[in-house]
Amino acid sequence: MLLFPPEVPRRFLIDPAAYRREPLDRNAIVVRPVGPEQYAELGRLVADIYVNEGYALRSQRGWLEDVAMRATQGQIFVALDRNRILGSAMLAKPPSPLAELSGPGEGDVRLVTVARFARGQGVGAKLMAAVIDAARADGLKALVLWTQASMESAQRLYERLGFVRHPVLDRATNVRTFLGYRLELD
């Protein structure tokens, strides 16, 4: 039985501690490509955030956990604090099936995720910088992405980095509104 509609943050109701922020040692934060030894932990983090915060359905949990599969379809970066995973972001380019929004010469930014305890300390910005650097190194001319209307912190992050709204990509379902954003890399 579905106890709460998908967009209600169930985890807040179950475990308020999950929302507590923990100060990070900025000098210890590194961003690097994900390694196979991190697939399971990262999969749990991404799935927990997307499902528990209401950005995805519980039926999508298996796909969200499957980092091994996604690693074959693009570049996945993780932010680490010593040996702990703080967050992740992915770059996918055509012909990857995960490059759903990209045209030729473009890349999709996917699944930008930071653990709640680590938010508000620049981890998301560091992950996005890694994705943008990788896209430039790959010769891509633009990055495109979807963000959900409820992801307000993400929208501010993208706009700070120069992404602009790209309404031609917008899409709505009966439970979610997806907003398109685009960053020119020239």
Ligand SMILES: CC(C)(COP(=O)(O)OP(=O)(O)OC[C@H]1O[C@@H](n2cnc3c(N)ncnc32)[C@H](O)[C@@H]1OP(=O)(O)O)[C@@H](O)C(=O)NCCC(=O)NCCS
């Ligand atoms: C969106 C998300 C990835 C941002 O991650 P983050 O690590 O918190 O991002 P940053 O720390 O770079 O920026 C977030 C906020 O912290 C602030 N911040 C960054 N560094 C800071 C610092 N040193 N001191 C104080 N505040 C700081 C930023 O100004 C920003 O504030 P704002 O939200 O009011 O605009 C994270 O909130 C998340 O995982 N959300 C759920 C999933 C999601 O929405 N994903 C987006 C998919 S499209």
